[in-house]
Amino acid sequence: MTRWKRFRRTVVLWTVFTVCVGAGVTGAAQPPAGNPIQVVPADALFCLRINKLTTTLGQMDQFLTGVSPVGVSMPVRAQLGQLLGGPEPNGVNMAGDFAVFGPLPGGEAPNPKRIGLLIPLSDYQKFLTNPNVTKPDPQGISRIGAEGKQTIVAQRMGNYMLLTGMENQGALVEMKKWMAGSGATSLAQRLAPDELKRADEAPVWVYANIQIVAKTYGPKLQEKLKEAQKNFQEMQAKGQPMMGQSGAFLDMYANMLNSLMQETQSVSLTLHPSATVMRAAFVTAAMPNTEMAKTLSLESPSPQPNLMGYLQNGAVANFVANLNPAFLRAVTLRYLDMITTLMGQTASKEEVAKLKQLAMDSVDALGGALAFSYLPAPKSKPPFEVTYVATLKDKQKFYRVLEEAPKLMAEGAIADFYAKMGVKLQFNVKRGVETYKGVPIDAITFAMQPVDANSPQAQMMKAMYGEGMNLRLAVVNNLLVYALAQEPEKAIHTLIDQAAAGGPSQVPTEVQAALALLPDAKKSQLFGTYNVLRLLQIAMTMMPMAAPPAEVPTQSNVAFAGQIGDGRLRIETAVPKQHVLEVMAVVMKMQQQKAPPQQQETPQAQPQEQPQVKPERRQF
Numbered sequence: 001m002t003r004w005k006r007f008r009r010t011v012v013l014w015t016v017f018t019v020c021v022g023a024g025v026t027g028a029a030q031p032p033a034g035n036p037i038q039v040v041p042a043d044a045l046f047c048l049r050i051n052k053l054t055t056t057l058g059q060m061d062q063f064l065t066g067v068s069p070v071g072v073s074m075p076v077r078a079q080l081g082q083l084l085g086g087p088e089p090n091g092v093n094m095a096g097d098f099a100v101f102g103p104l105p106g107g108e109a110p111n112p113k114r115i116g117l118l119i120p121l122s123d124y125q126k127f128l129t130n131p132n133v134t135k136p137d138p139q140g141i142s143r144i145g146a147e148g149k150q151t152i153v154a155q156r157m158g159n160y161m162l163l164t165g166m167e168n169q170g171a172l173v174e175m176k177k178w179m180a181g182s183g184a185t186s187l188a189q190r191l192a193p194d195e196l197k198r199a200d201e202a203p204v205w206v207y208a209n210i211q212i213v214a215k216t217y218g219p220k221l222q223e224k225l226k227e228a229q230k231n232f233q234e235m236q237a238k239g240q241p242m243m244g245q246s247g248a249f250l251d252m253y254a255n256m257l258n259s260l261m262q263e264t265q266s267v268s269l270t271l272h273p274s275a276t277v278m279r280a281a282f283v284t285a286a287m288p289n290t291e292m293a294k295t296l297s298l299e300s301p302s303p304q305p306n307l308m309g310y311l312q313n314g315a316v317a318n319f320v321a322n323l324n325p326a327f328l329r330a331v332t333l334r335y336l337d338m339i340t341t342l343m344g345q346t347a348s349k350e351e352v353a354k355l356k357q358l359a360m361d362s363v364d365a366l367g368g369a370l371a372f373s374y375l376p377a378p379k380s381k382p383p384f385e386v387t388y389v390a391t392l393k394d395k396q397k398f399y400r401v402l403e404e405a406p407k408l409m410a411e412g413a414i415a416d417f418y419a420k421m422g423v424k425l426q427f428n429v430k431r432g433v434e435t436y437k438g439v440p441i442d443a444i445t446f447a448m449q450p451v452d453a454n455s456p457q458a459q460m461m462k463a464m465y466g467e468g469m470n471l472r473l474a475v476v477n478n479l480l481v482y483a484l485a486q487e488p489e490k491a492i493h494t495l496i497d498q499a500a501a502g503g504p505s506q507v508p509t510e511v512q513a514a515l516a517l518l519p520d521a522k523k524s525q526l527f528g529t530y531n532v533l534r535l536l537q538i539a540m541t542m543m544p545m546a547a548p549p550a551e552v553p554t555q556s557n558v559a560f561a562g563q564i565g566d567g568r569l570r571i572e573t574a575v576p577k578q579h580v581l582e583v584m585a586v587v588m589k590m591q592q593q594k595a596p597p598q599q600q601e602t603p604q605a606q607p608q609e610q611p612q613v614k615p616e617r618r619q620f
Helices: 002-023 053-064 073-084 166-180 193-201 210-237 246-263 291-295 325-346 349-365 395-410 412-420 456-465 489-500 509-517 532-541 577-594 614-618
Strands: 046-050 098-102 116-120 141-144 152-157 160-165 204-209 264-273 277-286 317-322 366-376 384-392 423-436 439-450 469-476 479-484 526-530 558-565 568-576
Touching: 053 073, 053 264, 116 166, 141 166, 152 166, 160 166, 193 204, 193 264, 193 277, 204 210, 210 246, 210 264, 246 264, 246 291, 246 325, 277 291, 291 325, 317 509, 325 349, 325 366, 325 412, 349 366, 349 395, 349 412, 366 532, 384 489, 395 412, 395 423, 412 423, 423 489, 439 456, 439 489, 469 489, 479 489, 509 526, 509 558, 509 568, 532 577, 568 577
Parallel strands: none
Antiparallel strands: 046 098, 046 204, 098 116, 116 160, 141 152, 152 160, 204 264, 264 277, 277 568, 317 366, 317 526, 366 384, 384 479, 423 439, 439 469, 469 479, 526 558, 558 568
């Protein structure tokens, strides 16, 4: 009998324990420890999750060392302590995972102001001992803030405290009901497995449900665009001057916005800080069974030639890609849809069909693999150079498109469209201008000139671009190579030599360093580098009061890589701290050069000390 009583008591105790753990003190279902998005409703508009807060803030501090005089760890801890009314946040698991999300449940429509903060608990009773935290009322809600100045309410959600503004107190009651409901679906349950893994493993994860964004903000955005379109139409009817095709551009933006809202399911961003580099990954997921989903499911087919060796050191930007030709067709058609929207009534159906056919023929002639480098040339006009290499499947089709392009640019809808914007296009092709080692070379000249040659815009464009852009183009071993430069003959000869030899033997050192920043970049369909200072060098050269060309002290690059498949586009980026420091050093030097000369004061006026310069520099 005694043994039976002990067994029954054990069963009862375990049952009570299970119920308490399952329901929590507030009666809500308890989420797994360390996973705050189990507490976030599936239809949340956004969610920001910071995993292992202490560790993540420490990593951020390491990256900011030398970049910023102030880190983030101490201010965050101090702000949380100040909120709770003490030097230390009692009962808070600072090493746990925090999350901010919205909107909280309840209300007739999604309200972006109903935002909640999830704080992991180490000890709920200790949390209640914080000076600014009141004991929970009968509904389990505590108030946070100094006496008489309480603006925040909080309620326990299993292993977390959910904080929100005082005006959202009713939302805490709704959250409690949602947690206790049998049909409650959390964001963790809604996410795809790979996205859930990103949310669990990344130090920082940011997510936005574009369908909820469209529902919340879409109508207002469309209404604003319609108002702008109406205003432009009224201005046009009154004969007021307008810049280019402003109304057509608004139509294009409205169509783009509508497509993005309808076809995008979600976007997310992860951050991985370290002492030497900040890595970020951006993922766009398409709605199932949409054109975007079909396009982002076109993975790269059979292996393409490795063109990475054609990239160059010293570039503003390097880019190499291995893309499915079907993907290129789909993207090109989307782009042409935008262009024809801009053209409006000026383009006939026949002209639009011709333009699309030429574009498709151009895409079909290429093989899907390409590489190009965009380099600064501050002493030239234009102040940049471009080298380009691409696989070529159909040489005859490519040259047929090339020979028809000048007429397309000079006549018809495209020419009319640019003319209305005050620009005249010049595009000329000359076949076989020279032969190098048995390879014929073609010449292309391209220029965009204002219709009014005496206008300030015309003078500015001439100062930047000279008489236009000169290209040389050739085909070697099924590779299309071209070079754009003020004197492109030398560049095209180099490309021909490289292509004839089967490609460069080594990958440039700057590209190798960028590849090391992104371990999986070699498997990606897209890869490239970007240099902010070299772009600044070009921009300064193209300014009306152009600065004299100068060598830019930079030895690092931002790296990026992309992958397409399964209805998703994933872009990874790595920003070296060295590059941030290089940019900061140049910007500070520019500020010092722009500072007004210090006024020398006479010894009689200031006999004891030199003129003070610190106050002067604060304004910069």
